Amino acid sequence: MPSFQLQDYVQLFVSGLSTGAIYVLIALGLITIYNVTGVINLAQGEFVMLGAMLAVALIRLHLPLALSALGAILAVALFGGLVHRLTILPARQAPDVALIIITIGTAIAIRGAALFIWGTMPRGLPEFSPGAPIAIGGAVLSRQRLWIMGTAAGVLLLLYLFFEHTLLGKAVRACSINRQAAELIGVDAHTMGTLAYVLGAALSAIGGIVIAPLTLVSYDMGLMLGLKGFVVAIMGSLTRAPAAVVGGLLLGVLEAFVSGLWASGFKDGIAFLVLFALLLVRTVPWQDLWRRPV
Numbered sequence: 001m002p003s004f005q006l007q008d009y010v011q012l013f014v015s016g017l018s019t020g021a022i023y024v025l026i027a028l029g030l031i032t033i034y035n036v037t038g039v040i041n042l043a044q045g046e047f048v049m050l051g052a053m054l055a056v057a058l059i060r061l062h063l064p065l066a067l068s069a070l071g072a073i074l075a076v077a078l079f080g081g082l083v084h085r086l087t088i089l090p091a092r093q094a095p096d097v098a099l100i101i102i103t104i105g106t107a108i109a110i111r112g113a114a115l116f117i118w119g120t121m122p123r124g125l126p127e128f129s130p131g132a133p134i135a136i137g138g139a140v141l142s143r144q145r146l147w148i149m150g151t152a153a154g155v156l157l158l159l160y161l162f163f164e165h166t167l168l169g170k171a172v173r174a175c176s177i178n179r180q181a182a183e184l185i186g187v188d189a190h191t192m193g194t195l196a197y198v199l200g201a202a203l204s205a206i207g208g209i210v211i212a213p214l215t216l217v218s219y220d221m222g223l224m225l226g227l228k229g230f231v232v233a234i235m236g237s238l239t240r241a242p243a244a245v246v247g248g249l250l251l252g253v254l255e256a257f258v259s260g261l262w263a264s265g266f267k268d269g270i271a272f273l274v275l276f277a278l279l280l281v282r283t284v285p286w287q288d289l290w291r292r293p294v
Contacts, residue, residue: 020252026229029200035176047225051205080201
């Protein structure tokens with residue numbers, strides 16, 4: 001193991017926070033969809049890929065970066081609502097397992113369409129603020145990582161304001177708390193479900209766009225990101241957004257330290273070890289293991 005100094009640990013920590021912020025955005029979209037519709041959307045990672053791919057495509061049409069990003073987010077958000085209307089809503093009476101299989105099939109279909117349209121050639125997105133890295137507390141960060149953390153913080157603030165201080169946001173929350181009671185007071189649960197898909201898709205698209213300048217964009221980039229977002233959502237029990245925020249940041253930091261101090265090849269396995277540990281803790285009746293048979 002190489003010798004590390006304090007600034008190296010700070011570097012890994014801050015880099016991990018920026019990576020964890022992406023997981024948080026994906027997980028919050030998944031939690032929003034699950035709370036309102038009761039569906040675990042395993043196609044969430046494909047919305048990440050679509051956001052990045054569409055932003056690259058619009059950039060190649062010589063549109064400004066900001067306009068390309070906004071257009072990609074809106075397009076993916078509308079596509080998310082369309083996915084809910086065409087795939088989930090018609091099968092709303094189906095068992096939960098069937099709905100999960102539908103989301104898996106949706107993910108495969110989206111990935112296949114992206115492969116057909118854009119091919120296997122990776123693409124790049126320019127940094128939002130080109131320039132030399134910035135030194136912060138002994139760490140040297142690219143400007144894009146600062147954009148990632150700032151964007152994630154801004155999105156969290158906007159989500160808080162939306163759910164706490166708008167009538168539409170409170171209607172979405174009402175459906176997530178008690179769907180039948182919300183319908184009794186006049187809330188259209190189906191519309192709120194579509195809105196949840198719109199918000200979830202938009203959050204993932206934002207994550208895909210802000211991370212795109214740090215990595216090449218390809219048709220299959222959403223697979224691993226979606227799985228890690230799912231792990232973070234599980235860390236929040238699929239219902240608690242604050243716990244998911246903390247869990248996502250911790251997962252990003254943990255991956256950064258494993259990659260920097262041990263080997264980068266083990267980084268992607270950390271999320272699945274965390275998932276296995278969570279499922280083990282929550283499903284095994286540990287209290288019964290210590291009881292003696294009567």
